[in-house]
Every structure is written in C-alpha cells, then in structure tokens.
Amino acid sequence: MQRLEEAKKRDHRKLGRDLDLFSTNHEMVGGGLILWHPKGGLIRYLMEEHSKRIHLEGGYEFVFTPHIGRSVLWETSGHLDFYKESMYAPIEIDNQEYYLKPMNCPFHVQIYKSRVRSYRDLPIRMAEWGTVYRYERSGVLHGLTRVRGFTQDDAHLFCAPEQMPEEIDKVLNFSIDLLKDFGFDDFKLYLSTRPEKRVGEEAKWDAAEDALLQALQRSGYPYDINEGDGAFYGPKIDIYVTDALERPWQLSTIQFDFNLPERFDLTFIGPDGQPHRPYMIHRALMGSMERFFGVLIEHYGGNFPVWLTPVQVKLIPITDTQNDYAYEIARKLKDAGLRVEVDDSDARMNAKIRNAQLEKIPYMLILGAKEMDAGQVNVRLRNGKRLGAMALEEFIALAQEAIEKKIAI
RNA sequence: GCCCACAUAGCUCAGUAGGUAGAGCACAUUCUUGGUAAGAAUGAGGUCACCGGUUCGAGUCCGGUUGUGGGCUCCA
CATH class of the missing domain: 3.40.50.800 (Anticodon-binding domain)
Structure with missing residues (x-):
C-alpha cells in the first residue's frame, strides 16, 4: 500500500510532465511516439554522451544507417516472414516498397558484407544509436517504457568462434559497469536456452549456451536459467535491474544470432585461406533510450544524480x-x-x-x-x-x- | 488485441434533481523588496473527447467511435 503510493508519486509519466521532461500527443502525433522536451533532451544527451564515450574506449565503432530499406532486405533477413505484424506498412516509391526499420541488424550486416573480411579484422563491434519503429498493439503502450518509436543503444559483434567466449565476457562486464554508472547496482541475470523451434546447428547452440553460462558464472552475480526461452535464432542473456522500489526491469539483452549470418551468407577468410561463418551477437545495454529514461526517472523519483x-x-x-x-x-x-x-x-x-x-x-x-x-x-x-x-x-x-x-x- | 473503468480550462478536480459551466494551481498585468517549501489584487483562459439518439432543453440519460488508466498477452 505504502509502496503503491510511492510508486504513484514516482510515476515517470507524472514526473515527465511536472519536470517538463517529455510528452506524448496522441491527437496530433500518435500514441507511443515520444516528444523529448529540452530538459529531457539534455538528460538524454548526457546519457548518450557518457555511453558513447565508453563504447569508443571499449573498442566499438559507430555506424549510421537509414530509417527505411527495400523490402528485399527484410525478405532476406526473415523479418517479413516472422516479424511482419510488428512492422509499419511499406512506403512505395518508384514502384519499390520500403519498410520502416523495426531493427538495425540487417543494415549492420550489409556494412559487414561491403567488403571481404579477414580473421584479422575480427572482432568487429559495430554500434549505432538506431531509432526503430514497431507496431505495438494499442493496449500495451505505456509512457516511456512501451512505445512505438524508440532508439536502441544497439551493437552487433562479429567474431570468430574462438573469440566468442571472451567477447561474451567483455560485453557482460561492460553492460554491468554501464548500468552501475547510472546508479543501478542490484542485478539479476537470466540465461534463456534453445527453444523447440529453432535454426542453427546443435554444435553452435552447445558452444553458445556454454559460453553464456560460463560468463554468467564468472560474473559473480545471481542468475537463473529459463529453459527453452531463447529466441528461435539463438540463446540470450537478459539483465534485470532492481530499482529503488525493488521492482525488476529488463534493460540489457545479449543475444546470439545464428539466423542472419546464414541468411546473408556472412563469411570471413580464416588463416587457412578458406571462408568461415562468423558468430554474430546482438546486444542492447540500456535497451532503449526511452525505456531506460522511464526507469531512471522512477528509480530516482526525479531526483537525478x-x-x-x-x-x-x-x-x-x-x-x-x-x-x-x-x-x-x-x-x-x-x-x-x-x-x-x-x-x-x-x-x-x-x-x-x-x-x-x-x-x-x-x-x-x-x-x-x-x-x-x-x-x-x-x-x-x-x-x-x-x-x-x-x-x-x-x-x-x-x-x-x-x-x-x-x-x- | 481482449476484460473492466474513465474522458469537464495547460495541470488537479467540483458540477448537487437534465435548465446552455466553477475552484485551486499554472499563465498575464500591477502592487509588494521579503532570510530557507506558496505575499496580494486584477485579468485572460472551456465547441464539457468526437458522432448520433431521447428530450421543449443534455456536461448530466442511451448507443457508437476515438483516446486514456488498470489487468491479461507480448516486448527494448
């Protein structure tokens, strides 16, 4: 009861208006689309600036990709087969259909493919604060934490199989360090393993799940295993933080992807002069700037550090x-x-x-x-x-x- | 998308029995020069979400639409 009262006072939608941080306008703009006001915009600038700086220090390279892409891109990636109901309707120009991007990955994959990659180039850590649009059903929209247009602190890691355990370790620690900078220090980690319906060789699933599990053990933080809860394209680690009111929030996600390297036929040339398939890891640490901001507002009740x-x-x-x-x-x-x-x-x-x-x-x-x-x-x-x-x-x-x-x- | 509830000024809310709208805060102007969470006066501000129905008359009753809130499902 007392906690309910406190949660109500800290509601980021109320504080967002009272502190003039952001607004939405369903009549003129549309539901789930956020207007960041100057004060919220400054906080976002500071959050992004801090995170981008440590990404550069951590060996990430920044890329920029468009908001729309031709339908063939989304056919190849499989989004039009598996994800179409979450995508905005296509825009037609010059008899070509263009889709608003629900994810950044296919574009990053195209950058990877723009030249022949050597094992000497790996790992490649490609980061983008990419704004994506997803059609979310009307009943699920909620303030900043569930929206239709949002910016992910996205990155894709392309690495050789033997580099994979170290990359997982790095990204897990990187994520926890970043979240600590924003005042979160209570973490719970989850490993989601192979579901019944999946793509990719069993050997890769074995290696990936094993690498994730070992990284979790080395992290020293409590973790649980969600058997069969991974994506069809790979296993994943999700990081939940506990806020000041002891509510859990899923922010970071670190996911293997066995699907896109196959579909786009990604390769690198190994020391043997032969092409090999790289591992691809998808990760968002703050998740989205919108959701992260919403959680941050409630965590501090508006009393930002x-x-x-x-x-x-x-x-x-x-x-x-x-x-x-x-x-x-x-x-x-x-x-x-x-x-x-x-x-x-x-x-x-x-x-x-x-x-x-x-x-x-x-x-x-x-x-x-x-x-x-x-x-x-x-x-x-x-x-x-x-x-x-x-x-x-x-x-x-x-x-x-x-x-x-x-x-x- | 489904179930329940709700929709009056920028915000929080009143509106009594159906008789064509009110307060506080915020905003503007003026007065006030005051030691640790609200000095005062005046003023401006509303097609009562939208569409239709009942009625002499609807903010108020009925139906629909849209949106919002809570729950379910799903996710960053």
Missing part, C-alpha cells in the same frame, strides 16, 4: 538588489562547467525556494545582503539540508565532486 540533472544550481537573490551579484556568480559557475539558472522573478525568496524544490534542483544558492557583502553563497540542498554560507570556490569544489563521482544527493 547531479551529473544528469538538467539544472544543477538555482541562484536565488533575496531582493533585486542582489540580482547583479547573482548573475556574476552564475557566470563563474558556468565557467566552472555547471548548469545554472537565476531566479530573478519578483517572487519572494520562500516562493523561489519552493519552486526550486519542486523542480528538484539539487543546489540552491541563497544570495542576500549578507552573502553579497561577504562575497559568499548560502547553500541549501534539495533534501532540505542547509550547508550555510561558504566561499564560491568551496561550493564549486563540492558540486564538482558530486558530478565526478556521479553521486545523488
């Missing part, structure tokens, strides 16, 4: 005599890399504080005659704690440490 907060510092001059002082402080804070707003409205200080609290701004700097004379700032935190007057440099150091360490206050 300082590094992700759109406005980190609100300057509150007590009277308009302090407005110029506030602008001067704001300039110095911006120079120090902080995101700042000055509340120079003619509201009273109490109201300014209340508004900053409702906006869930982590730091409020109260600037009155005393502070201006002493050249100081008076710090109030969004949790109500007052740190009192201090030198600006002291505050900057304190805020920068919170940003650096990605801590929530």
